[in-house]
Amino acid sequence: MDPFQNFSKEQLVARKEELSKIYEDYRLKGLKLDMSRGKPCTEQLDLSDGIFDNSRNLVTNDGFDCRNYGLLDGIAEAKSLFAELFDISTDQIFIGGNSSLNLMYDLIAKAFLFGLNGFEKPWSQAGKIKFLCPSPGYDRHFAITEQFGVEMIIVPMKNDGPDMDMIESLVAEDESIKGMWSIPMYSNPTGVTYSDEVVRRLASMKTKAKDFRIMWDNAYAFHHLYDDQDKLANIIAECEKAGNPDRAFLFSSTSKITFPGAGIAIMASSKENIAHVKKQISYQTIGYDKINMLLHVRFIKDAENLKNHMKKHAEIIRPKFDAVDEILTRNLDGKGIASWTKPKGGYFISLDVPEGCAKRTVSLAKEAGVTLTSAGATFPYGKDPKDSNIRIAPTYPPIEELRQAMEILSVCVELAALEKILSN
Amino acid sequence: MDPFQNFSKEQLVARKEELSKIYEDYRLKGLKLDMSRGKPCTEQLDLSDGIFDNSRNLVTNDGFDCRNYGLLDGIAEAKSLFAELFDISTDQIFIGGNSSLNLMYDLIAKAFLFGLNGFEKPWSQAGKIKFLCPSPGYDRHFAITEQFGVEMIIVPMKNDGPDMDMIESLVAEDESIKGMWSIPMYSNPTGVTYSDEVVRRLASMKTKAKDFRIMWDNAYAFHHLYDDQDKLANIIAECEKAGNPDRAFLFSSTSKITFPGAGIAIMASSKENIAHVKKQISYQTIGYDKINMLLHVRFIKDAENLKNHMKKHAEIIRPKFDAVDEILTRNLDGKGIASWTKPKGGYFISLDVPEGCAKRTVSLAKEAGVTLTSAGATFPYGKDPKDSNIRIAPTYPPIEELRQAMEILSVCVELAALEKILSN
Numbered sequence: 001m002d003p004f005q006n007f008s009k010e011q012l013v014a015r016k017e018e019l020s021k022i023y024e025d026y027r028l029k030g031l032k033l034d035m036s037r038g039k040p041c042t043e044q045l046d047l048s049d050g051i052f053d054n055s056r057n058l059v060t061n062d063g064f065d066c067r068n069y070g071l072l073d074g075i076a077e078a079k080s081l082f083a084e085l086f087d088i089s090t091d092q093i094f095i096g097g098n099s100s101l102n103l104m105y106d107l108i109a110k111a112f113l114f115g116l117n118g119f120e121k122p123w124s125q126a127g128k129i130k131f132l133c134p135s136p137g138y139d140r141h142f143a144i145t146e147q148f149g150v151e152m153i154i155v156p157m158k159n160d161g162p163d164m165d166m167i168e169s170l171v172a173e174d175e176s177i178k179g180m181w182s183i184p185m186y187s188n189p190t191g192v193t194y195s196d197e198v199v200r201r202l203a204s205m206k207t208k209a210k211d212f213r214i215m216w217d218n219a220y221a222f223h224h225l226y227d228d229q230d231k232l233a234n235i236i237a238e239c240e241k242a243g244n245p246d247r248a249f250l251f252s253s254t255s256k257i258t259f260p261g262a263g264i265a266i267m268a269s270s271k272e273n274i275a276h277v278k279k280q281i282s283y284q285t286i287g288y289d290k291i292n293m294l295l296h297v298r299f300i301k302d303a304e305n306l307k308n309h310m311k312k313h314a315e316i317i318r319p320k321f322d323a324v325d326e327i328l329t330r331n332l333d334g335k336g337i338a339s340w341t342k343p344k345g346g347y348f349i350s351l352d353v354p355e356g357c358a359k360r361t362v363s364l365a366k367e368a369g370v371t372l373t374s375a376g377a378t379f380p381y382g383k384d385p386k387d388s389n390i391r392i393a394p395t396y397p398p399i400e401e402l403r404q405a406m407e408i409l410s411v412c413v414e415l416a417a418l419e420k421i422l423s424n
Numbered sequence: 425m426d427p428f429q430n431f432s433k434e435q436l437v438a439r440k441e442e443l444s445k446i447y448e449d450y451r452l453k454g455l456k457l458d459m460s461r462g463k464p465c466t467e468q469l470d471l472s473d474g475i476f477d478n479s480r481n482l483v484t485n486d487g488f489d490c491r492n493y494g495l496l497d498g499i500a501e502a503k504s505l506f507a508e509l510f511d512i513s514t515d516q517i518f519i520g521g522n523s524s525l526n527l528m529y530d531l532i533a534k535a536f537l538f539g540l541n542g543f544e545k546p547w548s549q550a551g552k553i554k555f556l557c558p559s560p561g562y563d564r565h566f567a568i569t570e571q572f573g574v575e576m577i578i579v580p581m582k583n584d585g586p587d588m589d590m591i592e593s594l595v596a597e598d599e600s601i602k603g604m605w606s607i608p609m610y611s612n613p614t615g616v617t618y619s620d621e622v623v624r625r626l627a628s629m630k631t632k633a634k635d636f637r638i639m640w641d642n643a644y645a646f647h648h649l650y651d652d653q654d655k656l657a658n659i660i661a662e663c664e665k666a667g668n669p670d671r672a673f674l675f676s677s678t679s680k681i682t683f684p685g686a687g688i689a690i691m692a693s694s695k696e697n698i699a700h701v702k703k704q705i706s707y708q709t710i711g712y713d714k715i716n717m718l719l720h721v722r723f724i725k726d727a728e729n730l731k732n733h734m735k736k737h738a739e740i741i742r743p744k745f746d747a748v749d750e751i752l753t754r755n756l757d758g759k760g761i762a763s764w765t766k767p768k769g770g771y772f773i774s775l776d777v778p779e780g781c782a783k784r785t786v787s788l789a790k791e792a793g794v795t796l797t798s799a800g801a802t803f804p805y806g807k808d809p810k811d812s813n814i815r816i817a818p819t820y821p822p823i824e825e826l827r828q829a830m831e832i833l834s835v836c837v838e839l840a841a842l843e844k845i846l847s848n
Contacts, residue, residue: 025638026757037493038789039492039493040492043491043492045489045492048491049480050830052476052479055476055479056473065466065469066471066682066684066686067469067472068463068464068683068684068685069461069463069679069684069685070685097521097522098712099708099709099710099711099712101708101709101710102708102709105707105708105709106708109533109537112537113533113536113537113548113572114571124537124548140707140710143707144708147538147704147707148537192840255493259491259492259715260491260492260493260710261492261493261494261710261711261712261713261714262490262491262714262716264716280571283564283567283568283571284523284525284526284529284530284568285523285525285526285529286523286525286564286684286685287523287685288523288685289522289685289686289713290685290686291683291686292686292713293718311629311793362434
């Protein structure tokens with residue numbers, strides 16, 4: 001499997017010297033290439049500039065002036081739109097602000113301060129709290145639970161979602177496990193979509209903690225790259241069917257549909273959970289930006305129109321994903337030192353290098369002008385136990401820069417792997 | 425002073441019967457008039473419709489594309505604008521979201537969860553926490569501290585601000601008093617602006633609690649009604665001068681400058697406080713809506729332009745404030761049963777009726793189709809110890825409706841007072 005296994009020491013040293021020269025040439029170019037964050041590129045942003053074309057007469061269909069106070073949980077037509085998009089009912093939806101991450105943080109903060117729906121005892125008075133963290137995963141999720149002092153348990157990601165045998169056995173026995181992070185569709189960074197079987201097991205499994213909650217961050221629900229698209233089961237409906245209606249909170253936003261940071265964010269759950277959250281949130285704000293909601297509804301219109309809009313996104317970023325795969329394949333395939341995902345959607349490619357080589361690879365790339373997400377960031381506490389996972393975010397850079405960055409990264413992967421082999 | 429004192433019982437009964445007939449006539453009209461909340465009227469909202477005229481090329485002066493992620497604490501030109509408006513430096517400002525109330529809530533939530541700048545022990549582990557609540561005041565402030573289980577202490581409002589002798593003696597002795605609410609300019613609902621002397625005493629007083637904090641909700645900083653305008657001293661500068669640089673957090677928003685709920689909100693304090701808060705907030709969001717910030721800066725431009733814009737607001741709402749005063753004067757002046765404020769700015773008129781008559785007055789008004797803010801709402805826990813304060817919010821209704829509502833309210837005030845006199 002690993003051709004380097006058959007190399008003599010001399011051959012390995014010669015290959016390393018050859019790569020070092022190529023690397024040094026790149027380094028001297030003083031490039032500045034950024035593949036660190038999942039940001040849309042300018043061409044993608046341009047797709048939504050028309051959103052301001054409908055900024056006259058900012059009144060909803062039911063006659064509410066969006067320019068004034070009111071409607072804590074969002075305007076009716078925005079609820080209807082998301083109800084259609086996620087196949088839930090409008091009373092299961094809370095529309096709040098520009099950031100789904102903020103809604104997730106806020107929900108956890110309220111669980112710690114005041115307790116969840118049906119549970120008067122806040123988590124801050126419940127002793128140790130633990131969260132399951134399918135990994136590699138999203139660094140900003142893990143940062144929130146770290147800030148709250150939550151103990152995070154790594155659950156390995158498989159091809160159909162997190163390791164369900166492990167999850168079921170953990171939650172059945174440990175009452176301090178109160179929640180779980182997830183990006184169930186085109187997951188960050190693996191691109192995996194949870195299978196129907198995984199969704200059903202999550203919805204129906206027995207949990208020792210009665211207030212066990214699934215943070216269902218469905219950030220990439222519409223972010224397909226190809227015609228061959230993943231499908232995700234409806235967690236809210238599955239939880240209800242399984243007799244655990246309050247178990248899951250779904251989050252999503254238009255950040256990578258329209259404008260990151262200037263879109264609208266939603267939270268959905270059982271009707272009772274949403275009513276409870278709404279009451280809690282009524283203390284902190286009179287309401288969120290309804291003008292932006294109305295502009296979004298007028299722009300996105302419906303599921304069919306959104307599909308066409310997302311196709312335009314895919315046309316811009318698909319060549320970038322393809323380029324990453326092409327360059328990694330050309331440079332690293334068959335060498336036994338790297339494997340990577342080929343996602344059908346989302347914003348990331350997950351690259352695995354030999355154990356103990358991720359930090360070194362990222363650091364080599366940095367020196368050569370290629371900024372990647374920090375090695376380890378995809379695991380709780382920023383610590384990848386195997387130091388082998390690297391997240392590639394191909395969407396933001398122009399494709400020529402991306403191609404150059406991937407050539408450099410390929411050299412860094414091989415160089416770091418050879419350093420390790422030679423040091424043994 | 426009180427002419428009813430000289431009335432015989434028969435005269436009182438006769439007057440009451442006369443008023444009851446007038447009241448009944450109003451009641452039968454089935455009116456629906458709302459003076460409950462401080463909302464701008466449609467004509468005021470129209471003043472800012474031009475804000476979307478500059479929605480092309482959403483790039484800041486320093487080249488940042490507001491359509492993408494980044495800049496947690498706001499765009500540079502928005503900081504510069506608010507630095508000019510509040511005479512503070514740009515590194516003392518955090519721009520966040522559409523709601524200053526949400527920033528206040530969030531700061532208190534973080535004090536409870538993680539502790540304030542320089543204090544590792546969160547308030548949730550500090551035993552009893554108390555807040556000073558100058559009253560009558562803003563119901564939404566009091567609701568936040570009530571949600572956190574904070575014990576609220578009423579401090580009477582005087583003509584130049586809260587009773588400083590009382591405040592100084594309380595905070596000097598009680599370490600559990602950790603904070604104070606305030607609307608220092610054109611206060612809700614009294615219209616009072618804190619005098620320079622009050623501001624200086626607040627900034628310099630000795631507090632037993634080292635983490636005592638002033639919540640300085642400067643919501644009506646630019647909301648003058650007349651050419652004769654109040655001026656407010658700079659709390660941030662005064663705190664710094666007095667050697668208590670971290671004591672005050674200023675909050676403000678454009679909610680009643682442009683669009684309520686769709687404006688931008690700011691928080692300001694010492695550079696160190698803001699750096700600390702920024703780090704804490706970095707866990708919960710990637711950033712707030714920068715497009716809206718840019719649109720606001722392009723629309724508001726500078727202090728001079730804002731002044732002209734606020735004059736247009738004043739021209740619309742000044743006649744409403746004048747009408748309230750005119751009708752209350754005509755109907756109630758000299759009867760010894762009511763006193764009210766004549767504010768030079770802000771959104772409210774504070775009406776005091778005889779002790780024990782506020783609830784009855786509001787309830788009579790409600791029955792006759794006039795909705796007012798609940799009696800008691802202007803005090804902590806929604807309980808006015810004297811049951812005498814009523815908040816009038818004259819801005820939202822069209823002036824003819826407002827005049828009618830004030831005629832009805834006048835009748836209700838006199839009727840409730842006569843009921844009380846006759847029951848003694």
